[in-house]
Amino acid sequence: SQTIHQWPATLVQPVGSPLSLECTVEGTSNPNLYWYRQAAGRGLQLLFYSVGIGQISSEVPQNLSASRPQDRQFILSSKKLLLSDSGFYLCAAAVGGLGNEQFFGPGTRLTVL
Amino acid sequence: GIQVEQSPPDLILQEGANSTLRCNFSDSVNNLQWFHQNPWGQLINLFYIPSGTKQNGRLSATTVATERYSLLYISSSQTTDSGVYFCAVENFNKFYFGSGTKLNVKP
Numbered sequence: 284s285q286t287i288h289q290w291p292a293t294l295v296q297p298v299g300s301p302l303s304l305e306c307t308v309e310g311t312s313n314p315n316l317y318w319y320r321q322a323a324g325r326g327l328q329l330l331f332y333s334v335g336i337g338q339i340s341s342e343v344p345q346n347l348s349a350s351r352p353q354d355r356q357f358i359l360s361s362k363k364l365l366l367s368d369s370g371f372y373l374c375a376a377a378v379g380g381l382g383n384e385q386f387f388g389p390g391t392r393l394t395v396l
Numbered sequence: 397g398i399q400v401e402q403s404p405p406d407l408i409l410q411e412g413a414n415s416t417l418r419c420n421f422s423d424s425v426n427n428l429q430w431f432h433q434n435p436w437g438q439l440i441n442l443f444y445i446p447s448g449t450k451q452n453g454r455l456s457a458t459t460v461a462t463e464r465y466s467l468l469y470i471s472s473s474q475t476t477d478s479g480v481y482f483c484a485v486e487n488f489n490k491f492y493f494g495s496g497t498k499l500n501v502k503p
Contacts, residue, residue, distance in 0.1 A: 387439040
């Protein structure tokens with residue numbers, strides 16, 4: 284079965300600083316990969332998803348970008364963080380083709396001060 | 397995109413009680429999943445259930461795809477069942493989440 288790793292677990296960054304969050308997947312190949320953000324007490328907002336290396340779909344115009352340099356690596360970045368970028372960031376992988384099942388990593392809690 | 401509505405938004409139960417959570421969705425989907433988010437934020441897969449009925453211990457789920465809804469049943473609730481329950485549907489590689497049901501089971 285697949286395992287999804289995310290790091291760091293928590294991060295405190297000043298406004299205007301850059302960001303790089305990494306997600307890696309073990310135990311499967313060619314997964315669809317997803318980045319979500321969850322504000323406190325709210326639901327999950329899909330930010331980006333990728334169906335293959337170098338293929339990124341952006342769901343919400345914002346201050347963030349994503350890249351997929353390898354099959355099982357997904358990176359979320361920002362050049363300059365905003366206060367509104369604070370939140371809980373979750374990476375997910377879906378395997379199985381059409382009707383695929385999604386699994387989540389443990390998340391990164393980001394606070395921008 | 398597909399709209400996903402969950403009800404109720406909040407639920408308080410006494411330990412040992414039963415409950416039913418509902419998920420309605422607005423279009424045909426390839427997949428439906430139920431998740432439990434624990435107090436540390438981890439999303440735990442409960443059911444992968446595009447149609448039919450499944451059971452896992454005290455939990456069971458039913459999806460009626462033709463009528464675009466799914467139900468999650470929790471029987472003999474325990475304090476460890478507390479947290480937020482999310483329903484998510486998938487269509488063409490994109491997942492759409494409901495806003496969740498926040499469950500508080502009191503001892």
